Amino acid sequence: MSPREILTAFQTIVVKEVLRFLRIWMQTILPPAITTCLYFIIFGNLIGPRIGDMDGFDYMDFIVPGLIMMAVITNAYSNVVSSFFGSKFQRHIEEMIISPVPNSVIILGFVAGGVVRGLLVGLVVTLVAMLFSDLSLYNAWVTVSVVFLTSVLFSLGGLINGVYARSFDDISIVPTFILTPLTYLGGVFYSINLLSDFWQGLSKLNPILYMVNTFRYGFLGVSDISLGTAYTIIVIFIAILFLVALRLLRRGVGVRT
Amino acid sequence: MKALSVSGLHKTYTGGVQALNGIDLSVDEGDFFALLGPNGAGKSTAIGIITSLVNKSAGSIRVFDHDLDTDPTAVKACIGLVPQEFNFNTFEPTREIVLNQAGYYGIPRREASVRAELLLRELDLWDKRREVARNLSGGMKRRLMIARALVHRPRLLILDEPTAGVDIEIRRSMWRFLREINREGTTIILTTHYLEEAESLCRNIAIIDHGQIIEDTSMKSLLAKLQVEHFILDLHQPIDVLPDLPGYRAHWVDELSMEVEVDKAQGINELFAMLTSRGIEVTSLRNKSNRLEELFMHLVEQGATRSTESAA
Numbered sequence: 001m002s003p004r005e006i007l008t009a010f011q012t013i014v015v016k017e018v019l020r021f022l023r024i025w026m027q028t029i030l031p032p033a034i035t036t037c038l039y040f041i042i043f044g045n046l047i048g049p050r051i052g053d054m055d056g057f058d059y060m061d062f063i064v065p066g067l068i069m070m071a072v073i074t075n076a077y078s079n080v081v082s083s084f085f086g087s088k089f090q091r092h093i094e095e096m097i098i099s100p101v102p103n104s105v106i107i108l109g110f111v112a113g114g115v116v117r118g119l120l121v122g123l124v125v126t127l128v129a130m131l132f133s134d135l136s137l138y139n140a141w142v143t144v145s146v147v148f149l150t151s152v153l154f155s156l157g158g159l160i161n162g163v164y165a166r167s168f169d170d171i172s173i174v175p176t177f178i179l180t181p182l183t184y185l186g187g188v189f190y191s192i193n194l195l196s197d198f199w200q201g202l203s204k205l206n207p208i209l210y211m212v213n214t215f216r217y218g219f220l221g222v223s224d225i226s227l228g229t230a231y232t233i234i235v236i237f238i239a240i241l242f243l244v245a246l247r248l249l250r251r252g253v254g255v256r257t
Numbered sequence: 258m259k260a261l262s263v264s265g266l267h268k269t270y271t272g273g274v275q276a277l278n279g280i281d282l283s284v285d286e287g288d289f290f291a292l293l294g295p296n297g298a299g300k301s302t303a304i305g306i307i308t309s310l311v312n313k314s315a316g317s318i319r320v321f322d323h324d325l326d327t328d329p330t331a332v333k334a335c336i337g338l339v340p341q342e343f344n345f346n347t348f349e350p351t352r353e354i355v356l357n358q359a360g361y362y363g364i365p366r367r368e369a370s371v372r373a374e375l376l377l378r379e380l381d382l383w384d385k386r387r388e389v390a391r392n393l394s395g396g397m398k399r400r401l402m403i404a405r406a407l408v409h410r411p412r413l414l415i416l417d418e419p420t421a422g423v424d425i426e427i428r429r430s431m432w433r434f435l436r437e438i439n440r441e442g443t444t445i446i447l448t449t450h451y452l453e454e455a456e457s458l459c460r461n462i463a464i465i466d467h468g469q470i471i472e473d474t475s476m477k478s479l480l481a482k483l484q485v486e487h488f489i490l491d492l493h494q495p496i497d498v499l500p501d502l503p504g505y506r507a508h509w510v511d512e513l514s515m516e517v518e519v520d521k522a523q524g525i526n527e528l529f530a531m532l533t534s535r536g537i538e539v540t541s542l543r544n545k546s547n548r549l550e551e552l553f554m555h556l557v558e559q560g561a562t563r564s565t566e567s568a569a
Contacts, residue, residue: 005363012360091344099361100333
């Protein structure tokens with residue numbers, strides 16, 4: 001395929017993916033807005049004032065970046081895992097497999113769909129957050145780059161989960177038992193400086209901590225970890241997951257008999 | 258040029274089931290080729306391997322001189338597939354499904370729109386272009402898969418039981434459409450359980466059974482192997498005694514029709530002369546069964562016997 005044809009194929013997959021989640025916006029865009037609204041009311045407005053400051057900021061202001069990032073992570077992941085598994089389940093993944101579109105373009109197309117949903121949900125949650133908190137950007141480049149890279153990373157994770165999934169149960173196991181606990185323990189609601197050295201060390205093994213803290217730095221200018229380490233970890237994870245996904249599709253795991 | 262050359266194709270599924278046992282197959286460019294076989298014979302596995310949906314265990318495949326192992330992109334660009342099972346997103350509108358498929362082949366949206374309209378109109382689906390696919394009837398879904406398979410103008414179209422579950426009117430309109438695109442130069446490989454479909458459409462035929470090709474010849478040569486034909490004669494009025502028809506074997510089907518076995522060399526003029534001389538009026542005449550069906554059953558039974566003997 002020529003570069004122009006490859007671009008057409010990529011655009012086709014992205015548009016298809018975006019239209020898919022927009023068609024069901026009541027399931028894909030609205031729920032994160034409502035859930036986050038509840039977080040803001042309960043943790044920010046009701047419990048927050050009793051907690052006091054966190055790292056020198058109002059508790060509400062402290063949790064806003066983490067909650068936005070949590071919504072981005074969850075939605076980027078679940079968009080790709082459900083879309084990819086759905087296309088296997090209904091067998092329309094075969095439309096792509098029999099066509100000359102390269103495997104890397106299939107991966108990038110699905111990932112782009114997850115990134116668009118992650119960022120769109122992140123924007124909606126940010127708009128909701130502005131009702132509760134005076135949000136201001138400390139470093140726009142850090143904010144935008146880390147949210148983009150994080151949604152790429154979790155979209156790739158969702159794709160790999162979708163490749164291996166054989167039933168609808170399989171697409172909910174990772175989000176329920178791995179992603180949600182790691183996100184909650186990734187410093188969304190607290191600073192790891194509150195923890196003992198042991199738990200701080202353990203927390204630093206959680207990759208989501210680096211994403212949440214870097215994103216928080218973009219808003220507040222404070223972070224529990226160094227930005228360089230965070231970006232390095234995110235980029236390494238993206239590279240590894242992309243290569244794994246490529247290898248799986250090349251071997252036809254989950255998509256060819 | 259050969260549209261398809263398959264050589265020594267083997268497929269053993271995880272668990273040890275051997276679906277293909279070294280098949281060789283060759284289809285000329287422009288041919289209308291039938292690939293027949295009983296359920297589980299290996300037809301769909303062979304098609305799956307040719308279209309990259311199934312990994313082969315061994316063997317080689319060339320499509321218009323492109324090797325599937327070394328140049329899969331060129332092979333894929335040459336092939337259009339109408340699979341046995343519906344495999345489109347049932348929540349997408351009909352036109353979107355065709356346009357997306359064009360997109361996967363790198364066809365720009367504007368050109369894809371023109372092609373999609375042409376195909377959907379030809380296949381009587383244009384009025385349903387905005388309808389989501391799950392709301393289409395079975396026949397419409399089959400035609401949608403044909404439109405989708407043709408949107409990138411493949412040189413080789415593979416249809417895996419395209420008319421299964423389709424009523425006779427739609428089936429015949431699909432036949433007309435397939436004959437037309439074959440006349441225009443598209444090579445077609447067809448698998449079907451309707452043997453009259455294969456007899457009516459295809460020029461060459463291969464029969465696969467137990468993962469092996471047991472016959473690979475022209476339709477004419479295959480049908481020439483038929484030694485005897487059975488005709489059913491419907492009578493104007495009942496007769497008491499089965500007439501004596503020297504040279505023919507006859508027996509009752511019911512009181513108003515009888516079956517006559519005619520050797521290929523005999524012809525039926527003499528039969529009618531005898532019936533007329535006995536005052537028996539025949540109102541209609543038909544073949545007892547599809548000719549190809551008889552041969553098919555004969556070949557498959559022979560194959561089964563061979564398999565049993567070799568296993569013993």
